[in-house]
Amino acid sequence: MITRPELWIVIAALALGSFLLRFAFLGFVGDRPLPEWLLRHLRYTAVAVLPALIAPMIIWPSGTDGVFDVPRVLAAVVTLSVGLIWRNVVLAIALGAGTLYLGLYLAG
Amino acid sequence: MFSTSSKAPFWQGFRDAAPFVLVVGPFAAVFGVIATEAGLSIAETMFFTISVFAGAAQLTTLQLLQENTPAVIALASGLAVNLRMAMYSASLTPHLGAAPFWQRAFVAYFTVDQSYALSQAKFEVRGDWPLPSKLAYFFGTCAPIAPVWALMTFVGAMIGEQIPESAALDFAVPIAFLAIIGPMMRTPAHMLTAFVAATASLMLTWVPYNLGVIIAASIGMVAGAQAELELAKRGLFK
Numbered sequence: 529m530i531t532r533p534e535l536w537i538v539i540a541a542l543a544l545g546s547f548l549l550r551f552a553f554l555g556f557v558g559d560r561p562l563p564e565w566l567l568r569h570l571r572y573t574a575v576a577v578l579p580a581l582i583a584p585m586i587i588w589p590s591g592t593d594g595v596f597d598v599p600r601v602l603a604a605v606v607t608l609s610v611g612l613i614w615r616n617v618v619l620a621i622a623l624g625a626g627t628l629y630l631g632l633y634l635a636g
Numbered sequence: 637m638f639s640t641s642s643k644a645p646f647w648q649g650f651r652d653a654a655p656f657v658l659v660v661g662p663f664a665a666v667f668g669v670i671a672t673e674a675g676l677s678i679a680e681t682m683f684f685t686i687s688v689f690a691g692a693a694q695l696t697t698l699q700l701l702q703e704n705t706p707a708v709i710a711l712a713s714g715l716a717v718n719l720r721m722a723m724y725s726a727s728l729t730p731h732l733g734a735a736p737f738w739q740r741a742f743v744a745y746f747t748v749d750q751s752y753a754l755s756q757a758k759f760e761v762r763g764d765w766p767l768p769s770k771l772a773y774f775f776g777t778c779a780p781i782a783p784v785w786a787l788m789t790f791v792g793a794m795i796g797e798q799i800p801e802s803a804a805l806d807f808a809v810p811i812a813f814l815a816i817i818g819p820m821m822r823t824p825a826h827m828l829t830a831f832v833a834a835t836a837s838l839m840l841t842w843v844p845y846n847l848g849v850i851i852a853a854s855i856g857m858v859a860g861a862q863a864e865l866e867l868a869k870r871g872l873f874k
Contacts, residue, residue, distance in 0.1 A: 529675055534707045536680070542697055543687035545715045551744035553726035558733045562726055565861075570723035572860030573853075575826045576833040577717050578817050580852040581696055582810040583834035584841050591806035600807055607811050611818015617659045620815035628807055 599631025642772035645765065649754065649776020656750045659815075660781050661788040663691050666808040668792020669799055670695065674702045678793050685789040689782070690748065692816075693718040695809050705846050716850050724752040731759045731770050739771060746778040749816070825867060829860030 553562065586604045588594040607624025611617065664685070671681040676698075688694050697714035701707070724747050732743055754777045759770060799805060821827050833856025840848030867873035 530701045535676070535701065536683075538697060538701065538707050538711050539680075539684045539687060541711050542693060542714050545711070546688055546690050546693060546718045546721065547744060549715065549718050550721045550725050550747040551741065552722050553729045554733060554740050554744055554747075555725075555737070557726070557729055567723070567726065568861040568864055569857050570719070570726065571864070572826065572829040572857045573723055574720035575817065575820050575829045576853040576856030576860065577719065577849075578692065578813045579830040579834040580837035580849045580856060581713075581717065582813045583837045585806075585810045587838060588841075589806055589810075591804050600804075600810075603807065604810060604814055607814040608818050611815050612821055613818075615819040617815045617819060620818055621659070621662065621811060624811045624815060628804060628811070632802070632804060 599628055599635055602631050603628035641766075642768045645769040645773040646776035646779075649758075649773040650779050652754050652758070653750060653777040654780050656754075657780050657784045660691075660750065661784050663812050664785045664788035665792035665795075666805070666812060667691055667694055667698075668789040668794070669796040669805060670808070671698060671789075672793045672796030673799075673805070674698055676793075678790070681793045682786070682790060686786055688714075689745065689785065690718050690721065691785075692813065695812075699809065700846055703846070709846055713846060713849055716853060721747055724756075727756055728752065728774075731755075731763075732767070732774065734767055735771055743771070743774060746775070746782065748778075748781065750781055751777040823864075823867070823873065825860045825863040825873065828863045829856045832856045832859040 586601060587596060589597055589600050591597075591600070603624050606627040607620050610623045611620035614620075667685060668681055671684060672678075676684065684694060684698075693714040696717045697710045700710035700713055705713075725744065728743065728747070732740065735743065751774060755770075755774045758773055759765070762769075765773070817830060821830065833852050836852035836855045837849055840852050842848070843851065864873055
């Protein structure tokens with residue numbers, strides 16, 4: 529159970545922080561150029577944070593109390609592969625979810 | 637709000653963004669469902685989704701709070717997921733930086749993966765567009781996405797309790813993120829980043845407060861930046 533008012537404080541802080549991140553350069557830097565080393569690291573933020581976040585969720589899923597689950601891993605492989613090959617987010621989600629439910633059904 | 641000359645770019649943005657409703661809608665619904673399952677009221681869920689307006693960060697923070705992670709760490713991890721928004725902000729600045737302060741504030745709030753990606757791609761081709769056209773295009777891409785985001789969060793929150801456990805919703809987050817990550821793998825440097833970050837994260841699960849995620853992501857970013865330098869040196873990086 530998430531306690532209150534911690535939840536509300538976290539939401540408000542996340543809203544403010546997210547806005548400031550989006551506003552940081554556009555609002556405060558204006559037209560001045562940024563150092564290349566900083567841009568170079570920023571380019572890889574999304575492709576670093578998201579995999580780091582979900583890798584443990586895939587290997588030790590909360591839905592099985594952390595036990596390695598073949599249907600879930602197969603679904604992950606299919607989703608990532610479809611996204612990589614066809615560059616289509618909707619298709620990747622559809623085939624990934626399809627694999628998951630088929631796998632769970634077959635695993636009984 | 638827009639002059640006649642800005643109407644065309646606005647609707648162009650609207651049309652370009654329309655298909656993304658198919659991605660944003662289900663993703664928003666997943667957040668609504670998971671938020672309700674975590675014990676958030678409809679009002680709290682809507683306050684969350686409208687004030688933050690960044691699905692990945694919302695899910696990250698919610699997930700960690702649910703695992704009894706300290707609030708500060710849950711917040712820091714959500715912000716870490718949103719660090720890419722700072723990059724989007726930096727990359728939109730040359731095109732929209734000359735807009736009035738209040739308009740830049742609106743652009744900032746509406747900067748999400750889809751509006752950024754579409755606008756950046758368009759501005760690279762139509763660098764000749766005057767500022768009002770560029771702004772109109774940007775807000776045009778937000779026009780179908782933002783309302784659907786809020787509406788589908790609400791729908792998800794309403795139906796949340798009725799979803800059976802067999803729906804394996806714990807896996808909605810990994811699937812949604814994996815689907816987004818795939819098309820992001822534009823270069824070997826991006827792939828290396830993702831691989832290093834994921835591997836490091838798996839090896840760092842012993843670090844308290846889920847801090848391993850941020851550490852692993854930092855290692856991945858450095859790996860990606862270094863790989864880019866190496867590839868550029870050999871003339872392989874575009």
